[in-house]
Amino acid sequence: MIQFQDFSFQYREGVAPVLRDITLAIPDGCFCGITGAAGSGKSTLTYAINGIIPHCYPGDFYGSVTVEGLDTVEASLTDLSALVGSVCQDIDSQMVSAVVEDEILYGLENFGVPKEEIPGRVHEALAAMGIIELLNRPIDSLSGGQKQKVALASIIALRPKALVLDEPTAELDPASSEAVFRLLARYARENGTTVVVVEQKIALLSEYADLLVIVDDGQIRFADAPETVLAHSDELLALGVNCPRSTTLVNRLKGAGLYNGPAVRNVAAATDVCREVLAGAGA
Amino acid sequence: MIEFKNVSASYDGELAVLKDVSFTIRDGDFVAFVGTNGAGKSTTMRLANGLLKPTAGEVLVDGVPTSQLKTSQIARKVGFLFQNPDRQICCNSVREELLFGFQVLGEQGPDAEAQVDEIIARFGFDSDAEPYLLNRGTRQLLALASIIALKPPTVILDEPTTGLDFRECQKVMETVAQLNAQGTTVVMVCHDMEVVGDFACRVIAMTDGRVVADGPTFEVLRNQEVLKRASVIPPQATAVAMGLQQQVPDCPVAVADANTVEQLAEALEGVAAEGGR
Numbered sequence: 187m188i189q190f191q192d193f194s195f196q197y198r199e200g201v202a203p204v205l206r207d208i209t210l211a212i213p214d215g216c217f218c219g220i221t222g223a224a225g226s227g228k229s230t231l232t233y234a235i236n237g238i239i240p241h242c243y244p245g246d247f248y249g250s251v252t253v254e255g256l257d258t259v260e261a262s263l264t265d266l267s268a269l270v271g272s273v274c275q276d277i278d279s280q281m282v283s284a285v286v287e288d289e290i291l292y293g294l295e296n297f298g299v300p301k302e303e304i305p306g307r308v309h310e311a312l313a314a315m316g317i318i319e320l321l322n323r324p325i326d327s328l329s330g331g332q333k334q335k336v337a338l339a340s341i342i343a344l345r346p347k348a349l350v351l352d353e354p355t356a357e358l359d360p361a362s363s364e365a366v367f368r369l370l371a372r373y374a375r376e377n378g379t380t381v382v383v384v385e386q387k388i389a390l391l392s393e394y395a396d397l398l399v400i401v402d403d404g405q406i407r408f409a410d411a412p413e414t415v416l417a418h419s420d421e422l423l424a425l426g427v428n429c430p431r432s433t434t435l436v437n438r439l440k441g442a443g444l445y446n447g448p449a450v451r452n453v454a455a456a457t458d459v460c461r462e463v464l465a466g467a468g469a
Numbered sequence: 470m471i472e473f474k475n476v477s478a479s480y481d482g483e484l485a486v487l488k489d490v491s492f493t494i495r496d497g498d499f500v501a502f503v504g505t506n507g508a509g510k511s512t513t514m515r516l517a518n519g520l521l522k523p524t525a526g527e528v529l530v531d532g533v534p535t536s537q538l539k540t541s542q543i544a545r546k547v548g549f550l551f552q553n554p555d556r557q558i559c560c561n562s563v564r565e566e567l568l569f570g571f572q573v574l575g576e577q578g579p580d581a582e583a584q585v586d587e588i589i590a591r592f593g594f595d596s597d598a599e600p601y602l603l604n605r606g607t608r609q610l611l612a613l614a615s616i617i618a619l620k621p622p623t624v625i626l627d628e629p630t631t632g633l634d635f636r637e638c639q640k641v642m643e644t645v646a647q648l649n650a651q652g653t654t655v656v657m658v659c660h661d662m663e664v665v666g667d668f669a670c671r672v673i674a675m676t677d678g679r680v681v682a683d684g685p686t687f688e689v690l691r692n693q694e695v696l697k698r699a700s701v702i703p704p705q706a707t708a709v710a711m712g713l714q715q716q717v718p719d720c721p722v723a724v725a726d727a728n729t730v731e732q733l734a735e736a737l738e739g740v741a742a743e744g745g746r
Binding site (some may be wrong): 222223224225275329330331332353356357358359360361362363364386388389426427428430431432434435438439442444453454456457460461463464466467 | 504507606628636663709
């Protein structure tokens, strides 16, 4: 469980709080998607989970943030990093090795994973990301998308309690992005791992997240199941968040009196609604 | 005009990352390259602006092979926007950044200053702002503006909307669309199919270093075989319309052919108003 309680934060150099009065509970095994306009405070929210703030970026920290009951201010970064695996937005800044296998091994060896467990963990992580063939490839020969998969594999190999990912599919093609989200959702479900993803790809968040959080100007405006949040498409647009087109379509049909159900979160559900509209019209 | 004639390319001289690729980008086109990571899209862009030379075949810019042109000569004709603006921005103020291209081309002077003034006004930049303190979307716009300032007849955009929020994305793409409307040829690599559907007039789909489709945007994005081969996911409104076409016998044409939310909603509302087909 990740718990924010009356949390506010202002960077030391900042002139105003970046986050204000955040209270949010993210249960174990939850796939939580966070989105919002640039500068809204999304990344800072994740820094509060993995301890980057206040340990690396000092500032005024109010309220509390706990991960598995561990207070992120009182705990050391070492303790927190054993609990929370993070993938940065800038993948190149995360890579420390010259070869993919070494990149996966780096974390495992540093966390003291028993030697006999390591080969299995490396294989499992690479297989999970579908990149076994990259095992011996030099990192600098990889595309941006391949690097993102390696970074994810290196974190998954550590089997953390929570994963915090800042735009983990930014450089991936649509099919690979969807595959990563599907994998993360399944991983959260099967392992009870809490997955927190900051992402601009609202269609993917809507489809796969259990909890959708909209951040605006340092505050949480919505935090609920995607269907509930997406019903507010006009308010979201005013916050700089554009609903998936499938949602917009169904919301428009609802406005026209052709549909009376909840908001939809993906193409399949929108297709079902449209089929019913056609059937209702005699098609 | 940019022509690829049976072009193959390799980074290490052995592994071909582009295999026998041919196409022509005509003046005024707005073309999107789509396909999976590693399909050869970015390599194609590097060949088009001369950063990479073909190992076989030839790339021609306005009829002249890139192998006979200096990179600086090609740069006057083909502007290149990197995916990450931080790889492009190198000056300490917005104004210096916008003047940098002119200086490199040896064109500094009152004319360049006037053009930079015009660009600053058009984009609403703070000319003294430090580029690295701007947010990502504004840095992307600055990088784009510094290309536009030099008025190349063609601009290549390598994933111009990656990492941008909705508003930033709209601002960048509306600027690009305006450029194209004024005659600039736009070639873009893009993973966001909603952006491709909204803005591109033509799509070239690639997979494994080869072109697998080249045609009007929705002709390509509705071709099931192409979607499968290039692992492309169509825009959502198109996907819904295609799903209805498959699932509903005698699906009304206006519904089946819709490619936008507006078109699909209007078609469905029309069918509902008529009480059936």
